[in-house]
Amino acid sequence: MNLFEISGLRKSFGSRTVLNIDELTLQAGKIYAVLGPNGSGKTTLLRILNLLAAPDTGRIKFMGGDIGISQADRLSVSRQMCMVFQRPFMFRSTVFNNVAYGLKLRRVAKADCEKRVNEALDFVGMGNFVKQSATRLSGGETQRVALARALVLQPQVLLLDEPTANLDPGSVQQIEEIIRKYHQEYNTSVIIVTHNLFQAKRMADETILLINGEVLERASTAEFFEHPRELGTRHFLDGTMVY
Amino acid sequence: MEAAVNSLFAQKMEIVEIVKMSLQVSGSATIISALIGIPLGAWIGLSEFKGKRFLLKLVYTMMALPPVLAGLLVYLLLSRSGPLGFMELLFTPSAMIIAQCLLVTPIVTGLVSAGVAAKEGLIFEHAISLGASKAQATWTIIKEARTGIIAGVMTGFGRAFAEVGAVMLVGGNIRHMTRVLTTSIVMETRQGNFEMGVALGIILLLLSFMVSSIVLSNADEFSLK
Ligand SMILES: Nc1ncnc2c1ncn2[C@@H]1O[C@H](COP(=O)(O)OP(=O)(O)O)[C@@H](O)[C@H]1O
Ligand SMILES: [Mg+2]
Numbered sequence: 438m439n440l441f442e443i444s445g446l447r448k449s450f451g452s453r454t455v456l457n458i459d460e461l462t463l464q465a466g467k468i469y470a471v472l473g474p475n476g477s478g479k480t481t482l483l484r485i486l487n488l489l490a491a492p493d494t495g496r497i498k499f500m501g502g503d504i505g506i507s508q509a510d511r512l513s514v515s516r517q518m519c520m521v522f523q524r525p526f527m528f529r530s531t532v533f534n535n536v537a538y539g540l541k542l543r544r545v546a547k548a549d550c551e552k553r554v555n556e557a558l559d560f561v562g563m564g565n566f567v568k569q570s571a572t573r574l575s576g577g578e579t580q581r582v583a584l585a586r587a588l589v590l591q592p593q594v595l596l597l598d599e600p601t602a603n604l605d606p607g608s609v610q611q612i613e614e615i616i617r618k619y620h621q622e623y624n625t626s627v628i629i630v631t632h633n634l635f636q637a638k639r640m641a642d643e644t645i646l647l648i649n650g651e652v653l654e655r656a657s658t659a660e661f662f663e664h665p666r667e668l669g670t671r672h673f674l675d676g677t678m679v680y
Numbered sequence: 681m682e683a684a685v686n687s688l689f690a691q692k693m694e695i696v697e698i699v700k701m702s703l704q705v706s707g708s709a710t711i712i713s714a715l716i717g718i719p720l721g722a723w724i725g726l727s728e729f730k731g732k733r734f735l736l737k738l739v740y741t742m743m744a745l746p747p748v749l750a751g752l753l754v755y756l757l758l759s760r761s762g763p764l765g766f767m768e769l770l771f772t773p774s775a776m777i778i779a780q781c782l783l784v785t786p787i788v789t790g791l792v793s794a795g796v797a798a799k800e801g802l803i804f805e806h807a808i809s810l811g812a813s814k815a816q817a818t819w820t821i822i823k824e825a826r827t828g829i830i831a832g833v834m835t836g837f838g839r840a841f842a843e844v845g846a847v848m849l850v851g852g853n854i855r856h857m858t859r860v861l862t863t864s865i866v867m868e869t870r871q872g873n874f875e876m877g878v879a880l881g882i883i884l885l886l887l888s889f890m891v892s893s894i895v896l897s898n899a900d901e902f903s904l905k
Contacts, residue, residue: 488808489805489808515811519809519811522805525806526803528806528824529826542810
């Protein structure tokens with residue numbers, strides 16, 4: 438099954454083209470890493486996939502169906518994916534209510550909701566924080582609650598935008614462990630944007646390199662790091678890329 | 681002796697009556713203004729349309745509307761020969777409520793629109809990504825902006841409760857009818873009863889303090905439903 442089929446995708450801000458992807462197909466059930474320097478269009482790509490932004494041109498299929506056509510269709514499609522933002526915003530309430538938010542939107546019954554929220558919080562190791570205020574957590578804790586808030590919805594795909602940027606090494610390891618474990622248990626597809634090469638190496642089945650909004654290289658992670666085809670990829674990996 | 685006690689008692693009852701009228705007029709005006717101003721402010725803060733900047737300038741100007749001017753406007757509307765004269769509302773509590781609405785609604789609208797616009801994009805995208813419809817996301821933003829909204833409503837109430845120009849003009853400070861704290865203070869001061877004026881002033885301040893304390897202590901209790 439194909440998770441996403443992208444063709445002729447183009448997005449500009451003013452006169453600047455920030456995304457230009459002719460053809461990109463991602464399979465369901467895998468972990469993809471999207472690498473690229475700052476400003477290469479990674480966040481924009483995730484936002485378009487999550488229907489938060491519309492492309493100027495192009496076609497995107499999600500699980501075989503075109504997306505973003507009718508309004509009703511959009512909601513049902515967007516409810517099958519969930520994005521964790523680079524800087525997650527916590528609603529001004531308890532940790533519990535933050536994680537319950539998406540379930541309440543879907544009118545999940547109270548008892549079921551409570552059970553699922555507690556399970557999700559246990560899953561990310563935040564079970565003791567249920568009643569705490571979500572706006573007073575540390576960076577690592579915030580990121581874990583943000584993950585729980587997404588995982589609890591059991592989406593088809595998790596879109597993660599630099600989920601470990603600005604975290605200490607211990608938190609980075611925790612977050613990666615959570616993502617890996619969840620992926621294994623539920624076979625959820627994951628697209629993880631990062632500019633941490635080692636994270637891509639550790640996590641991903643396949644790695645995609647985005648430069649100036651274009652896919653420069655896409656390969657299995659082992660291939661990508663050991664035998665990059667493109668000169669640009671080699672420069673990027675060596676840290677000698679000029680951009 | 682008995683006469684003195686009776687007069688003291690009567691005086692106390694009259695103060696209670698005045699306080700009640702003050703709370704009733706300013707409270708009603710604040711509630712009506714909130715019912716108009718919160719949705720209006722949220723709409724202005726959350727949507728993009730032509731003339732938005734102009735509308736905001738208008739609202740901000742109206743926030744500083746002098747109470748006497750609001751009173752004058754309502755007076756002209758409600759006076760015998762005015763367009764709404766047939767309703768015979770002049771010198772009634774209703775007229776005072778209308779005039780204070782004119783003062784409070786822009787304050788609520790302006791502060792709510794600022795409060796809602798502050799984190800609008802961020803909250804909206806998070807809500808949508810978690811599966812909210814547009815309406816659900818909008819409602820989430822409004823709830824997240826609750827401190828700003830409550831501050832707006834409180835500021836509005838404070839302004840209504842403390843103003844004298846509008847209620848004096850359209851209410852007329854009629855005993856047992858439209859007399860409120862501020863108009864009493866003016867009257868007592870004019871008659872040289874400075875002690876009474878100061879006493880009423882202290883009551884006014886204490887009540888303002890109590891109302892804002894009650895509202896603010898409840899502000900954090902609201903939770904995301
Ligand atoms: N809403 C926007 N308006 C204008 N320019 C934008 C907007 N969003 C992103 N951009 C620009 O698009 C480019 C790609 O941004 P982004 O996708 O955030 O890059 P990345 O996540 O790879 O760092 C950047 O140059 C950024 O300035
Ligand atoms: Mg980014």
